[in-house]
Every structure is written in structure tokens, then in C-alpha cells.
Amino acid sequence: MKARQATKIIKEIKVDINKCTGCRACEMACSAFHSKPKYSSINPARSRIRVVVDELNDEYVPIRAGDYTVAECTGRHTYAIDGKDYSECSFCGAVCPSRDFFFEPDSGLPLKCDMCETVPALDQPWCVKVCTADSLTYVEREVPRDEKPQPTRDQLEIGLEFLINEYGMEAILENLNRKSKR
């Protein structure tokens, strides 16, 4: 019988920019959930999701804090969607020195979205829960986990030889002995 392939859950928040009303309830709820104790203070500046708004150009784009980066991009794309030009930054979640999003206002430390992971787990992250316009939707996808390749005989021998040379046969045997008894 073939062993069941290992899988992992990918959590995604899908954004429909045409549905965003710019109300920023997502920012409010995120900051409340991540305050300590929970919900004790409100501050969109601490939110890990921000709605980038440009009313004059009708741009409303919620973005989520991703990884911290020390440097700005060297060059950027401009995307034309439905006749409107969006800078690459409009969609980028990197916590980057080019803008003051996603930094703790007091300490300046970077923030990162954690999908509201908590015990017991929420059914959805808070930003999605409060987005009644359905601009944000939560999707969980199960994808196969990449199997680690088994080491070949050659690799095993080379490795063992290295360890014997490094630590001596006696130490290796003693260690193996102990491990095999466990």
C-alpha cells in the first residue's frame, strides 16, 4: 500500500480591489486583536493590514504586512488595471523603508501578519471577518508537502567516513549504540 502523501495547509486572503469600500474596519479589528490584552486599544497604525487609498484616482487596495526588508526595490513595475495605473508598491506587503507602513509606532520594529493565529483558532482572520463588502475572503488550500529525497548509499558512506575521521570510530559506535537502544 502506498503511503499517504504528506500535505500542508496554505492560508490565503484573497483581495478583490473592486469591492473595497475603503472603510478600514480591517485595520481597526487587526489592531484590536493584536493589542495586549486583546481588544484593549485601537490604533490602525499598529495594524498588519492597511488600505492604500487614493480617492482622486479611485484606488482602494488592502495590503497585508509581509517580510521585513532592509532595502527598497531597485526598480518597480507600474500595473495598468481597468485603465488605472497602480504602482507595484500598491500590492506589495514588504515591510520596507520606502514607506512608513507596518512599523510599530513606538519602537519602529516591523510588524507581520500572523493570520490571527491563536488558541483556540479563529475560523477566519479578523480582517476578513469584518469585511462585509467581501473585498477580503479567506481561503485554505491543502497542498502536497515536498518529500525530502532519501540519501543515497554514497552520500551515507561519505558522511560516515567524515564523522569517523572527525570523532574517531569509538565515539561514533558508542553514540550509535546508545541511539539504537532508545
Place this chain on the structure above:
Amino acid sequence: MRYAETGFDLEIDLTRGSIERVASPLDMTEMYLGGQGAAAKILWDRVSPGTDPFSPDNLLIFSAGILHATPVPGVNRTAVNTISPQTNLMAHSLFGGFFGPELKHAGYDKIIIKGKAPDLVYLYIHNDKVEIRDATHLRGVGSTETGDRLKKELKDPRVQVAAIGLAGENRVYMASIEHNHASAARGVGVIMGDKRLKAIAVRGTKDINIAHPAELFQMSQELHHKIDSSGCGDWMAYDEDDSFHHNHFAWGNARTRLKNYWSKELQDRWTSWKYDHMDRQTGCYNCPKECRNVIKWPGKPRFAYKCYGKDTYHMAAFLELDFSYEILGVAQEYGLDSYSTPQVIAFALELLEAGILTDKDFPGMPEDSRGRFFYIMEKIVRREGIGDILADSVSHAAIRIGNGAEAYDHNTTKKFEQLPIKLGKVNPAYFLMIATGEKMSITQIEGSFPQDPLPTPEQRQAFVDKWEAAPDEKFKQYFLNWEKRADITNQVASEITEWNEAMHYVDDATGLCGFVSSFRGQFGGDVAYHMNNIPDCIRLATGIPFDKDKLWKTAQRIRTLVRAINVRRGLRRKDERPPEDHWAVRDEEAEQKLLSDYYDYKGWNHDAIPTRQTLEKLDLGYVADDLEERGILMVEDGVSAKTA
């Protein structure tokens, strides 16, 4: 620790160029909440009744509501208060959007502005950094464009800007203050312009603390769901059948009813105009409703409207919706109130037709209605020629023009343009609200008790059965027994007026939007906020104990203080008259009896002044002292409400 509030105000003196951060006492919050309530107390304390609205001593106050920047949804209306040159009374204005919450996150509940800058300036607030900056490069720049330019200049797209356009700069009485597709109307832009303050840009990154966090968050999520799933909000954002306004409200200079105007064909055409040019519908801070339709009309600035705001221009001009779409973006950039401005223009055109004004007053004016409206609007915002007179609003313009023009000023109360509603029989509650209200527009006074009875007892019973908003069982009885619109006793009309008003005074002190609260209950009764749940929101957010009775009393206290401010500035019974043609069938004697009965009910004397006894019951003894000292309230008035 202070909860829900920052506990600090910004005091700006534009004459001296000084900026101070001043702590506000907690007991003031408990007595007057925030928003208009707190602003009324400041105006009472600091603007003496002799102060000319254009004096540097007049204050312009931007105040966040007590619930701004808490998780409570649908709280985003910032109050703007000052003394209005149009009415010479306390001006009351509100705007939605994001300004109030941002101000609180910057660390302030209010901005109190006095003095006048030598030339155009703007105020930049970024947390503890507050600066008065030169704005001469923004002279004549449109109101929303000013916001856009400041965001770029300050390199911060998250700055929230409230700005005036050319109308405010030129001290047009109908000037508004614009912010993020929301307008502060009813005569406050003129004072911002008079103080030479082009804009306020605010950015805040501080915490607002909540007294009972988990409970309030839970309650807020339930309310969020309720607002989203119930009918409250502006149903006109979705419902394309606008026969209500077009068939029932008056066109032109509030004269002409077109009772069968609306048709299916018209609705289809207008719906296409809307959806062919609408980018999206947007909402205000932390509100699940999307009441604002954002329109991009070819060749005109992008703008947003809600509710009846899309009808005022084309109805005044006897045109169709495309005209409103054409003019609203331009009017928004100029910063003009879309309720009063079209009436002023229609009034001017009526005077021209009557021969009181002549072609010489309108050199080069186009022949068509469309062209004329644009022409007169340009004259008004620049105060050129006849525009300089019209810029002072209908009542003042009528006096300045003279020669019989006063007769055409037929739709104002307390010198303020009213909604163009002309009906048959008096609804006594409406008579009281229009006559005695001090928020100047009926939309800011009505709203909790239904406008009309339901036809059958079964329908009325069904309505009452699910009526959570009623603060007292007696209102359910009144509604059950109500059969004909005009058939309400003076006592009941007084009680309805009091409830309707109280809800607005609560909203305007907490920052709640009337569309999910005070204004909305009259249409179907199902509304998210009411006297029965707002006390919990305040209590959980601030930690200050509040229940229904205390909130009711607070609303009456604020309402009475506003009355006292205006009484001190000269408001009396004689000013409390709805437009003479508001209803076709009138009975002066019965109406005056109604007014007297209402004053008795409120504990005011028959000249519309609250008595000492009433004031003391509302902890406003200091107001009674002042009114007595000035000889406005006779000492014996304290004995009985009926002595005057």
C-alpha cells in the same frame, strides 16, 4: 487612565500663531460627552453673546465624538461648531469620513481655533508635532485637490485633510468644509475662510484605550453584523426609485410640485447614468454601509454624494440627474453646501423673472437653465457683481436687494434655507421640530418616530412588536393609536419632538452617524442604535457609568445649553416660525397654542427661554445665573414656567 478619549484639546490662536495642548476635565465628558455637546459648553463659556461671528474672538471648533476611534461601528461624524454669520446663532455641522478618529489617534479630542491668520495658512498635526504652515500656494485650489496636494507635499498618503474651497476663502455663507467626499454643511466654511485657515491635515499613530475591551469588541461585532444585514444606512445608495423626493419635494425656488414626475422610463435612464459613471460605493471609517456613490462624470472632477444630495441642483434648475452629476463635482471643489446653494441660485432666477433683478445684474448670462446655474455659481464663489450679494444666502440677500425681494425669501426659518417641502396639512410634531429646532435642517432633527401612521391596526401592531428603539412604552401606544397624520395631541407631539431631538443630540456628541441611528428609525423602525443600547456603548468604551435615564438627561442638557447660547444671542419665540407656505392649511391660533404647550412641556417660558427650575434640573444652574444677570431671564421665571 482616560478611556475612549485622549483627554487633550488643541488650542490654536491664529492671530498670535500660538499652539497649546490643554487637558480637558473628565467631568466635562460625563456632563457633555464629546462632539457638539462639548463644543456647546466651550462656546457658552468662551464666546460672549456680543461677539460678531466675523470677530477674531469667534471660535471654530472641530470635535471628535466620544466613541470615535473605538471599535463601535458607524461612528465617524466629526462636529464643527461656531457662531454663524447667517443666523447669528450657534452653527451646527457634521461630516463623515475619517477625520475624527485620526484626530484622536494624534492625541486630541478637539481643535479649538480662535483669531485670524494674516494670510492663508493650514494646520498640520502629526501626533505631538503641530504647526501652522503657509498655505498661500493653495489659494483658489479645489477642496479635495487641496487634500491631495497636501498628502503629496507631506509625503504621507494617510494624512486626513479637511479643507475649504474658493467659496470658503471668499467667505460665502453657503461654504462647506470638505473631507474625503464628505461635507460639513450648514454654514461653517465661511468662518474657516474668515480665519484664513485653508485646511487642517491630521495624522495620528497613538492608541485609544478601551475601558471594557472584550465586551465592547463583542458588542461592536454584533452591531457591525446588524448594520450590515438590516436595512439601516442610506437605502438610496441601492434603491434607484427616487419618486419620493421628485414627486413630493418642491422644484425651483421651493415653489413647484411635480406630483407625477417619476416614471419607469426616467428611472431606467437615470439608473444607466449612475452605473455608467459610478466608480464604486464607499463607506466611512469602520462602517459596513457604503452610502457614498463615487461618480466620475466626463470632463468634471470626481465626486461623491449620498441620499437627497444628488437631487438638489437639478430640482432647483428643473433639469434631470445628468445636470446634478455635471455640477456636483465642480461645486464640491468650490466647497459649496448642496442643500442651500441651489436654493440661492433659484431664488436669484426668480427675482430676475419678477423684474426685481434685471439682465444688467447678470451680464453675459447664458439663456438656458444649465448655463445659468453654472454662471451664478461662479459669480457667488468669486463674490463678483450680484454674486457678492447672493453669497450672503437667501435671507440676507433679500434684505440687501430690497424692492420686494423679501417676499421671495419664503423658505427660510431663522434665516436658514429649509428643505423644499410644501405639504397640505400640518403634522404637529413637524411643526414643532421645524419651528424650535436649532440644528437648522429638519434632517438633523427628525428621525426616530415615523413620519406617517400605518393604515391598519394590524400593521401598526406588527411595527410596534419589533420596535426595539422606543425608549418608552408610551411611544408604542401613541403609534398604535395614530390614524391620521395631523391627528396628534400637543402633548404627544411635544414628546415625539423631544425624543427625535434627543437622538440627534446623542449622535452628535458620540459621533454616531444618523443613518444608522437618529435619522433612520422613522423609516421602518429597525435601526442599529437607540436609547436602549447606546448607553452600553458609552459605558463599555469610557468606563463612565451610563444608563438610559442618564443618557436621556445628558441629551436634554446639551439641547438646553444650545438653546441658552442662542437665547443669549437673541433667539426668541417670534423667530420660531416654519416657512409660511410649508403647509397649505394653517391655523395660527392652534399653532401658537401648540408652541406654548411645547414650551410648557419643556419647562421653557412662553418666550422660548428655559426657566431656572428647568436649568437647575439639568445641572445648568450657572446658565440660569448668567441669563438672570443679563436680564434675559426674570428672577420670578424660576417660580413657574407660565409667568412670561
